[in-house]
Amino acid sequence: MMNHSYWQLFISVYKKDVTLAFRQRSEIVNPLLFFLIVITLFPLAIGPEPALLTRMAPGIIWVAALLSTMLGLDKLFRDDFNDGSLEQLIASPYPLPLSVLAKVLAHWTTTGLPMVLMAPVFALLMNLEAQALSATVLTLLIGTPLLSFIGAIGAGLTVGLQKGGILMSLLVLPLYIPVLIFATSAIDTSSMSLAYGGQLAILGAMLAIACVCAPIAISSALKVSVN
Amino acid sequence: MQFESFSEFLAMGGYGFYVWLSFGSCSAILLAIFISSLRDGYKLRDEVRAQMRREERIKQAKQQEQV
Amino acid sequence: MWKWLHPYAKAERAYQLCNTLLPYFAVITLVCLVIGWVWGLAYAPADYQQKDSYRIIFIHVPSAILSMGAYSSMAIAAIIALVWQIRNAELAVISIAPVGAAMTAIALLTGAAWGKPMWGAWWVWDARLTSELILLFLYFGVLSLYHAFEDKKSAGRAACILAVVGVINLPIIHFSVEWWNTLHQGSTITKFDTSAIDPSMLWPLLINIVAFAGFVGLVTLIRLKNEIIQHEKHRPWVRELVGRGE
Numbered sequence: 001m002m003n004h005s006y007w008q009l010f011i012s013v014y015k016k017d018v019t020l021a022f023r024q025r026s027e028i029v030n031p032l033l034f035f036l037i038v039i040t041l042f043p044l045a046i047g048p049e050p051a052l053l054t055r056m057a058p059g060i061i062w063v064a065a066l067l068s069t070m071l072g073l074d075k076l077f078r079d080d081f082n083d084g085s086l087e088q089l090i091a092s093p094y095p096l097p098l099s100v101l102a103k104v105l106a107h108w109t110t111t112g113l114p115m116v117l118m119a120p121v122f123a124l125l126m127n128l129e130a131q132a133l134s135a136t137v138l139t140l141l142i143g144t145p146l147l148s149f150i151g152a153i154g155a156g157l158t159v160g161l162q163k164g165g166i167l168m169s170l171l172v173l174p175l176y177i178p179v180l181i182f183a184t185s186a187i188d189t190s191s192m193s194l195a196y197g198g199q200l201a202i203l204g205a206m207l208a209i210a211c212v213c214a215p216i217a218i219s220s221a222l223k224v225s226v227n
Numbered sequence: 228m229q230f231e232s233f234s235e236f237l238a239m240g241g242y243g244f245y246v247w248l249s250f251g252s253c254s255a256i257l258l259a260i261f262i263s264s265l266r267d268g269y270k271l272r273d274e275v276r277a278q279m280r281r282e283e284r285i286k287q288a289k290q291q292e293q294v
Numbered sequence: 295m296w297k298w299l300h301p302y303a304k305a306e307r308a309y310q311l312c313n314t315l316l317p318y319f320a321v322i323t324l325v326c327l328v329i330g331w332v333w334g335l336a337y338a339p340a341d342y343q344q345k346d347s348y349r350i351i352f353i354h355v356p357s358a359i360l361s362m363g364a365y366s367s368m369a370i371a372a373i374i375a376l377v378w379q380i381r382n383a384e385l386a387v388i389s390i391a392p393v394g395a396a397m398t399a400i401a402l403l404t405g406a407a408w409g410k411p412m413w414g415a416w417w418v419w420d421a422r423l424t425s426e427l428i429l430l431f432l433y434f435g436v437l438s439l440y441h442a443f444e445d446k447k448s449a450g451r452a453a454c455i456l457a458v459v460g461v462i463n464l465p466i467i468h469f470s471v472e473w474w475n476t477l478h479q480g481s482t483i484t485k486f487d488t489s490a491i492d493p494s495m496l497w498p499l500l501i502n503i504v505a506f507a508g509f510v511g512l513v514t515l516i517r518l519k520n521e522i523i524q525h526e527k528h529r530p531w532v533r534e535l536v537g538r539g540e
Binding site: 278 | 354357400411509516523524527532536
């Protein structure tokens, strides 16, 4: 019985956030547009030579993905904080990490997943080779939920602050570095037609750890911010 | 003593600029954080003292009112 | 041990402990710093390869060690603050952070000044330099998060959470960066028995490490005293103390 209601809580929090995001379509479209625009800026800034772009594509795609994830993070807890439903979640008898997990996954579904789906198209813009394409999609698939988890810690810490947005990027970006390093190196390795399973495995391990540890850290951060 | 003269000591075998740059910046940072920590402390104690004097004055003013 | 430690959770006792420890740290720092710098700069023999430029090691290595040491002690204090809800540990986190940031800045600056003559560039994207830079970002994150909160009570807790998250990530960041690129020379004194460094250079280096550790302790104590007064300024014992002119 109890297990059943935990599951219900998870589903209802998840559904609520996803439905809200789909109602305000800009929340889904804006990060994607931002992703596209950042990618467009790089060829304009460094020159359009195809060889150069191919070499830099993994880094550019990943930096763009990182920045557009940051864009949505500020809103992750902000609305719930303002209308008081965050307080309700904390005060409810259900474990807070569970509802936080649902919220983070909802955030990933609305910002990370569209990016994963659109990545092949954007990779073509950057002249990425076909063999590196699957690596790009796979790293994004494993990496973007990781970004959401780590970012949500920063979002939880700064949600009570007036100008939390910039501060949050300052807190979160250094923690993103390992993800960036392993993801881009996986894409680099795959474009040399080498096996990149190792990097993917490390990313997966980090995701598994984040799944377990991040919700706890996020919940204690939220408790600090709310009272 | 590794150096024959003071000018040789300053020159550091041609690396004087780098050596003195790093030792200089190091002592600057160490001194800055040390002095600022001490100054914060003095300022804080002055503030507490000022607050205490203010409360004392308020107390006295209230007593005079009652009289 | 708990019986012995527990009174120090009280602000007044902690303040007194700071006062008792301060002179020792001050003396150790001053003596070791003077000896270490004079020995390192003037008496230690020149390196056969790097000539006199290697003398930067006498501040570079201690500050790099202490930058990480300060972070780990900050994280330990943060864990204590979060688990046992001890306010003084929170204050300690906030007192250590600026000192650690200063150590990191020194390590970076001296590293740059050493890198220019040795590698030919002020900055190279080498693993250790990069992780040291990220360490500086983490320190800045803790400090700016603390100062962003109006309510210092939640500020302390938030800073503690960030410090703990940072310390979990630190090894991951370190190894990922190491794996990403390595150009830096290996550690000089990891193993004391088979040390790659001559005793005539090792001794001043060790003295300098003690001096820097003493400095970190000294400034942390001064800042911790300030923080305690700041948080307890309405308490009678602080008033009495300040009234005495201490």
